[in-house]
Amino acid sequence: DSGVTQTPKHLITATGQRVTLRCSPRSGDLSVYWYQQSLDQGLQFLIQYYNGEERAKGNILERFSAQQFPDLHSELNLSSLELGDSALYFCASSASPGRTDTQYFGPGTRLTVL
């Protein structure tokens, strides 16, 4: 158990809909990362937050957005969903934002878009 929690575990929705994925980092970690893992694209870094501020941006679509709240939990919002958005979405946390810091991954949210 990494100490990172993600909810929900599974999510099934329809095209065009909007969903919110939630992540609670390990106690004391200030940095949160979001990743998308799909069969065709592999594991893709989406975005990083540190203490409420966006720190780094990867291959995140404009239809996707994220935020980190004062209590340090983070939410990833996916809108106008397409079939290709079906994937496993991971959240990870680390103590600080440095690129050498060990990231601890949550168990993921499996999103299925029908």
Add this chain to the structure above:
Amino acid sequence: AQSVTQLGSHVSVSEGALVLLRCNYSSSVPPYLFWYVQYPNQGLQLLLKYTTGATLVKGINGFEAEFKKSETSFHLTKPSAHMSDAAEYFCAVSDTGNQFYFGTGTSLTVIP
């Protein structure tokens, strides 16, 4: 731009045999390199990382990796495979902008 290539999407070894998982990277800055393991239905777990200093890095579960700048490689090895090593392994590189780039993964099967 940074990128990672993992040669061999599937590797099979016999229990007790040497494990060698290959990773080559491309980086325009001094690379920070990572190996992660993913067990079925779980998130990724850090095995080891190279930042600076000693090029031979030891990680958890008996794994180690050697950073070879001249070959732009960071191959993962373990002298003797155990059944519990069966999993998906990912090599990753990070850049100065805190972005992380992962390889496509290598699925390791251990044959009893």
